[in-house]
Amino acid sequence: MIRRLNIGTLRFTFSFSSIVKVTGVNSYIGEHEHILMWDFDHVSFSDVRDALMVVQARYFLSDIHIAKTKDDGGYHAFCFTTVDWQRAVEILAATKYIDMKYLKWSMFRGRFTLRVSEKMGRISHKVATCPGLQLPDAEIKDLKSWVIYETVGGGEWWHVQMRNMLNWFRLLTCL
DSSP states (O other): OEEEEEETTEEEEEEOOOEEEEEEEEOBOSSSEEEEEEEEOSOOHHHHHHHHHHHHHHHTOOOEEEEEEETTTEEEEEEEEEEEHHHHHHHHHTSTTOOHHHHHHHHHHTSOEEEOSOBTTBOOEEEEEEOOSSOOSOOGGGOOOEEEEEEEOOHHHHHHHHHHHHHHHHHHHHO
16 A cells, blocks of 8 residues: 655655565676576466567577466566676567566666565466577576565465454454
């Protein structure tokens, strides 16, 4: 929830949301090298796969691995082809259906980050691989930066809290 209050020419903004701590991995491989990482929200699997195959062919990329992150069309994808930061941004920006907030924050931070731990009971799992047009030039062991960070819990957080309150209420009324 976001509340705004304007006083003259000043705007005060207050926001409230649930926060969840998760573990993620950054795209950073070397001094100016990154692997490619994508985030998609509310997109069908076939649209994600097709969009990734288009950029894979256009930029001659290695295998792209796709993981499902949530039931309503959430997907992560990653590719172990290394590129410099400017090229990485170009490739992601050319990908149809990319989550624009993810791209914006990645550009702001200078790296891509994907969650690898569970979030609100959801665990990412691999659902497909788009066969590559070249061999990868990096491996998972080459990733230099793993991070614990906070992210917004999402709407399901409220459902969990309400269910817990309802269970607590039922317990009280049964005593």
